[in-house]
Amino acid sequence: MALVDIRNVTKSYGSTQVLKGVSLDIKEGEIVTIIGKSGSGKSTLLRCINALERIDGGEITVEGQPVRTDMPNLRDFRQRVGIVFQAFNLFPHMTVERNITLAPVLNKRIAKADGRALALDVLERVGLADKIDAYPAQLSGGQQQRVAIARCLAMRPHLMLFDEVTSALDPELVGEVLKVMEDMARQGMTMVLVTHEMGFARNVASKIVFMHQGRVWEEGPPAELFANPRTPELQSFIASVR
Numbered sequence: 001m002a003l004v005d006i007r008n009v010t011k012s013y014g015s016t017q018v019l020k021g022v023s024l025d026i027k028e029g030e031i032v033t034i035i036g037k038s039g040s041g042k043s044t045l046l047r048c049i050n051a052l053e054r055i056d057g058g059e060i061t062v063e064g065q066p067v068r069t070d071m072p073n074l075r076d077f078r079q080r081v082g083i084v085f086q087a088f089n090l091f092p093h094m095t096v097e098r099n100i101t102l103a104p105v106l107n108k109r110i111a112k113a114d115g116r117a118l119a120l121d122v123l124e125r126v127g128l129a130d131k132i133d134a135y136p137a138q139l140s141g142g143q144q145q146r147v148a149i150a151r152c153l154a155m156r157p158h159l160m161l162f163d164e165v166t167s168a169l170d171p172e173l174v175g176e177v178l179k180v181m182e183d184m185a186r187q188g189m190t191m192v193l194v195t196h197e198m199g200f201a202r203n204v205a206s207k208i209v210f211m212h213q214g215r216v217w218e219e220g221p222p223a224e225l226f227a228n229p230r231t232p233e234l235q236s237f238i239a240s241v242r
């Protein structure tokens with residue numbers, strides 16, 4: 001069974017249909033990269049998987065459970081499906097440790113006394129254990145984004161979604177964040193990313209999904225898709241990002 005099963009999903013904002021019948025399977029351990037032009041519906045699809053947006057038609061299931069914005073165990077669901085955004089959204093008045101432990105303590109996933117150990121554990125995974133007592137303003141953008149990823153990892157998610165997480169970073173800071181994501185991929189985390197980083201898409205993704213005008217236009221393993229794009233739309237997209 002697929003970890004995520006997306007069947008014929010439609011979604012409109014007002015009179016604009018942004019998703020026009022999207023179907024997609026994501027299996028455990030897969031690294032799926034969604035690419036496509038601005039406005040093709042990539043972020044919207046990602047947000048629908050996490051129940052941040054209500055879908056109009058079709059169905060999304062995660063681990064067999066239908067995803068709905070009004071599902072009874074939404075908070076529990078969001079712990080299993082983490083999302084990291086372009087803006088890091090760290091609380092500026094809290095230390096890195098507090099930022100990471102706030103939700104797990106509030107949700108009673110861990111005792112307050114165990115918070116520091118948990119924070120250290122996830123910070124080690126993003127290479128920032130020495131910043132546990134820092135405040136966000138004392139960190140670079142790349143470091144802040146790695147803390148945001150660590151905060152997500154602290155919930156022990158089964159699936160992680162990344163929405164253009166390197167787009168707001170200075171170019172020299174992009175690599176450190178991609179490296180953390182690459183490590184997570186290697187450790188078997190199931191990940192879905194919307195990204196403009198074609199190098200990452202080529203080298204790390206197990207599957208590329210090319211979206212065009214609200215549809216999955218082409219999908220497949222990167223080597224195949226980039227070497228033999230079948231449609232003129234993907235050909236011109238690849239040419240535009242070279």
Ligand SMILES: Nc1ncnc2c1ncn2[C@@H]1O[C@H](COP(=O)(O)OP(=O)(O)OP(=O)(O)O)[C@@H](O)[C@H]1O
Nearest residue numbers: 013014018036037038039040041042043044045194
């Ligand atoms: N909350 C919203 N209200 C109205 N329209 C929206 C909303 N969110 C997105 N849209 C519109 O839906 C379309 C798809 O947006 P989406 O962000 O999913 O595209 P995208 O492929 O991720 O683009 P980008 O690469 O620019 O982020 C766009 O035309 C956008 O203007």
